[in-house]
Amino acid sequence: MGTQQIDYYSSQDKMYVAADCIVFGFDEDELKLLIFKRRVEPDKGNWSLIGSFVKIDEDVDDATRRVLKEITGLDNVYFEQSYTYGNANRDKGYRCISIAKYALIRIEEYDKNLVEKHGAYWYKINELPKLTLDHDKMVIDALNKLRRKARYQPIGFELLPEKFTIPQLQSLYEAIYQRKFDSRNFRKKVLSLKVLEKLDEKDKSNSKRGAFLYKFNNKNYERLLNSGYNFEI
């Protein structure tokens, strides 16, 4: 805050602040979004992102972690801040500012029991139903942020299992950018970054021959980031 300290909030009206989460996952070569069918009014039956009001003594990031934990059962979910939506009339009936965060989760780690409990479903990113309020825009914005970020940080790894194959990594990037890449050029590029460690195991779930598994080398990644680079696939 700056120089002004006028009490604008002396009226009865309350300013609500919500941490809303755009939860991306990757599964079966598809980028997916976790959304919820509202089971209470207002807007019962409509699809929505998940979120929660931020408590008065709670960091916004902690509110985000709380929401993600409740929904996915996971601690330490990767998330980044997207935009903050502050139009006075964006919500119905009350003033609510939404601080949007996008999260990336490995679908196979996701606790499936939580789905039914919360009325949650994974939708393919290009088959989404209409969402409530301005949530459609929030998804578009988050996806654009993800795409932009994935260009200069190998963020995509957050969406893959710990061990993954290069064809898997490629199909993830194809899902994020919604276009095909040449497999020779893709492989050349990601290997040139030297952040992948080849393992002795193969994953044979997709082919008879099997594809070598790799894991992500965090130490080399740090080095890469500090030297400043650009993914540019």
Added chain:
Amino acid sequence: MGTQQIDYYSSQDKMYVAADCIVFGFDEDELKLLIFKRRVEPDKGNWSLIGSFVKIDEDVDDATRRVLKEITGLDNVYFEQSYTYGNANRDKGYRCISIAKYALIRIEEYDKNLVEKHGAYWYKINELPKLTLDHDKMVIDALNKLRRKARYQPIGFELLPEKFTIPQLQSLYEAIYQRKFDSRNFRKKVLSLKVLEKLDEKDKSNSKRGAFLYKFNNKNYERLLNSGYNFEI
């Protein structure tokens, strides 16, 4: 907001929301930041960004415009959202969430009378004093956002007068990125974008020979953006 509608705000405590502005300007080959010496408690005498609480029925962007208008006397100042700062203890005594915006203004258009009125000063970006609270971090984050954005949008034009020379444009980019560029390569690059229109006038304020003035061609810029590009100087 998502599925939860619990009333976390039933206590006396209020959640404040502020629109805080990181105002960049360009002058005499230097990138500058507009900051304020607080003349009231708390934190009297400390340097601070400018901001205001968001009114209950006011869009956050409108609050930003209100602040910028009051400080600079200008309508239609260019601004972008930076981060939202939501730590519970980031402000003193009360809970305040800060939605940070960075603004770019042409210093010569700035109404100098407003400086004294608000206790405002332009500081060179690399000679800033310590700012109050987390405002130092807000400036660093905003500067990084500006740098990143300037790579894929010719955002720098917002900081220059309507008519400007190529050496001026270069020194702006040198101020933003804090490094030198080769003048031949810089000129080649910006002219290749075809968003500059050469005028018949010269600016002789910096040399006897004078440098041709250019203006920014908005139509070509739109075309450029839609075709997707990357400034990459």
Added chain:
DNA sequence: TCAAAAGTGTTTATGGTACACCCATGA
């Protein structure tokens, strides 16, 4: 006439892009 900034071209290096075939294996 000279100091100081404006303006101009070419060469080299790097990295992106396009492109087609062989390999391994389980069914």
Added chain:
DNA sequence: TCATGGGTGTACCATAAACACTTTTGA
């Protein structure tokens, strides 16, 4: 044996980077 996905190398082109001298003109 064959269908399927995994894996490899090369040639070309576009663009970034490095680099030095001439021009203009007011003082």
